[in-house]
Amino acid sequence: MAKSVKVIFLGGVGEIGKNMTALEFGDDIIIVDCGVEFPQGDSPGIDAIIPDITYIRENRKKLRGIVLTHGHEDHIGALPYYADELNVPVYGTALTLGLLERKLAERGVKAQLNKVKEGDVVTLGCFEVEFIKVAHSMAGACALSVTTPIGVIFVTGDFKIDNTPIDGKKTDLQRIAEIGAKGVMLMLGESTNVERKGSSTSERVVGQGLENIFVANADKRIVVACFASSNYRVQQILWLAEKYGRKVVLAGRSMKGIVEVASRVGELQVPKGIIADGVGKLPPEKLVVIATGSQGEPSSALNRMSRGDFNKVSVGPDDVVVLSSTPIPGNEKSVYDVINNLFRKGANVIYEAMNEVHVSGHAYEEELKIMLSLVRPKFFMPVHGEYRHQFKHAEIAKSLGIKDSSIVIPNIGEVYGVNMHSVKQHSNVPAGNVYVDGVVLEDGSSVVSDRRSLAEYGMLLVLASVDTEKGVMAGDADVIARGFNLTDEIEKEIADTVRDTVNGSDFDENGLGELARSVKKAVRKLFYRDRQFPIIIPIIVED
Numbered sequence: 366m367a368k369s370v371k372v373i374f375l376g377g378v379g380e381i382g383k384n385m386t387a388l389e390f391g392d393d394i395i396i397v398d399c400g401v402e403f404p405q406g407d408s409p410g411i412d413a414i415i416p417d418i419t420y421i422r423e424n425r426k427k428l429r430g431i432v433l434t435h436g437h438e439d440h441i442g443a444l445p446y447y448a449d450e451l452n453v454p455v456y457g458t459a460l461t462l463g464l465l466e467r468k469l470a471e472r473g474v475k476a477q478l479n480k481v482k483e484g485d486v487v488t489l490g491c492f493e494v495e496f497i498k499v500a501h502s503m504a505g506a507c508a509l510s511v512t513t514p515i516g517v518i519f520v521t522g523d524f525k526i527d528n529t530p531i532d533g534k535k536t537d538l539q540r541i542a543e544i545g546a547k548g549v550m551l552m553l554g555e556s557t558n559v560e561r562k563g564s565s566t567s568e569r570v571v572g573q574g575l576e577n578i579f580v581a582n583a584d585k586r587i588v589v590a591c592f593a594s595s596n597y598r599v600q601q602i603l604w605l606a607e608k609y610g611r612k613v614v615l616a617g618r619s620m621k622g623i624v625e626v627a628s629r630v631g632e633l634q635v636p637k638g639i640i641a642d643g644v645g646k647l648p649p650e651k652l653v654v655i656a657t658g659s660q661g662e663p664s665s666a667l668n669r670m671s672r673g674d675f676n677k678v679s680v681g682p683d684d685v686v687v688l689s690s691t692p693i694p695g696n697e698k699s700v701y702d703v704i705n706n707l708f709r710k711g712a713n714v715i716y717e718a719m720n721e722v723h724v725s726g727h728a729y730e731e732e733l734k735i736m737l738s739l740v741r742p743k744f745f746m747p748v749h750g751e752y753r754h755q756f757k758h759a760e761i762a763k764s765l766g767i768k769d770s771s772i773v774i775p776n777i778g779e780v781y782g783v784n785m786h787s788v789k790q791h792s793n794v795p796a797g798n799v800y801v802d803g804v805v806l807e808d809g810s811s812v813v814s815d816r817r818s819l820a821e822y823g824m825l826l827v828l829a830s831v832d833t834e835k836g837v838m839a840g841d842a843d844v845i846a847r848g849f850n851l852t853d854e855i856e857k858e859i860a861d862t863v864r865d866t867v868n869g870s871d872f873d874e875n876g877l878g879e880l881a882r883s884v885k886k887a888v889r890k891l892f893y894r895d896r897q898f899p900i901i902i903p904i905i906v907e908d
């Protein structure tokens with residue numbers, strides 16, 4: 366029987382999020398991406414969803430390394446949970462690793478990080494992986510051309526084709542064409558924007574849209590909300606601030622942190638002296654605030670501004686607020702809540718397609734066609750999308766002349782054996798959702814054990830608001846039990862424990878996530894006495 370490469374889908378197919386694919390040949394396995402997915406709506410206590418890596422665990426001895434296409438959460442976000450256990454070299458570009466390092470540090474985890482540049486080739490067992498520059502909504506994004514002993518597997522990663530990129534680095538279509546001309550056995554192509562006709566708009570167009578806003582609102586303060594990781598977007602705002610003589614305030618922990626990372630690795634040029642520590646006495650017309658929260662996240666800077674409780678900025682009629690993003694499906698309600706609140710406060714709000722304040726980082730239909738035409742794979746598998754995206758992408762491949770029998774829509778957990786002559790499905794491997802609890806990954810935690818705890822012991826919500834300036838509790842903690850009864854004494858004991866924990870913590874340094882972890886631990890101890898194990902969900906907010 367002819368040898369084949371096993372392609373193992375551990376995430377990112379049939380869903381948008383937690384991308385993870387493993388390639389196996391003989392005694393070697395490599396992993397492409399290791400992403401997280403954020404739960405939508407009401408998943409109490411669940412912070413993140415990560416791929417099930419049972420198969421990798423069982424074959425740990427074969428694992429030669431992890432290669433990362435780029436630094437978005439849906440491609441790197443699960444690594445902090447698995448880096449210790451897998452403990453193999455990780456390869457990515459400077460920004461990808463910079464962002465990963467920040468996430469690893471948050472969990473106090475280290476990994477063997479190996480920086481690559483576009484064009485580099487790394488050898489991992491029998492696999493040779495070439496990193497190829499592609500344009501995306503962040504710098505450092507790469508497609509991967511993986512040469513195996515029996516053929517080339519081309520992974521597009523997230524990409525778009527932008528002829529006027531902010532950093533001047535275009536998708537390397539020439540190199541991709543060369544690889545295609547030599548022959549590609551299998552292509553895994555991202556499908557996010559397959560439903561959109563035509564081609565995506567250049568990131569540069571957003572700069573023009575934003576400049577129009579700067580000109581039309583010369584007497585107002587400008588607040589722009591965008592993803593902190595969208596370094597090109599942040600870059601254009603910084604350039605405009607410089608051009609129009611405004612200082613920039615970065616609002617939100619991740620905005621500050623990621624701007625620092627991007628400028629340190631050379632993917633963001635911060636004009637000298639432009640960043641102000643705080644709003645201070647600066648008049649509105651001399652200020653731009655770049656804030657997190659373009660998806661309506663509850664604790665983000667923008668959401669808190671919209672509720673009037675962001676300590677340094679209160680939004681009002683002197684503000685124009687720009688949402689430089691589009692709501693991710695599932696986030697619409699929270700985004701529109703924020704927009705409603707901003708209008709109520711008297712601000713002018715600019716969002717969505719108005720004024721071209723956002724463009725997508727993912728290829729539209731015509732760009733997907735260009736990619737397929739250049740790579741010209743023997744076999745094609747659409748990935749990075751829900752089933753309908755994969756299905757439409759398969760249709761596009763057919764329209765370009767790829768044979769029906771050469772196109773496979775993979776599902777999560779499926780394993781395929783691929784060689785130049787055929788694609789065959791093997792048995793499945795365990796795959797699906799592993800749930801990360803509020804702050805800690807509880808080993809073996811899954812929805813099943815959560816449900817068991819809920820059924821047997823119930824759930825306890827602990828809500829505390831803290832004064833971050835003074836480092837103490839603001840008021841008393843609220844304690845809500847579901848599924849069991851709380852006596853007055855124990856309720857008071859819990860509230861006291863929360864107060865002691867908060868007041869005794871140096872949470873300014875460690876952040877509220879760390880504080881929530883301590884509160885949970887302390888409260889859980891109270892229940893150990895009676896051998897009770899309710900699910901405890903601490904919710905700590907800034908007063």
Ligand SMILES: [Zn+2]
Pocket residue numbers: 435437501523
């Ligand atoms: Zn991406």
Ligand SMILES: [Zn+2]
Pocket residue numbers: 384437439440523749
């Ligand atoms: Zn992605």
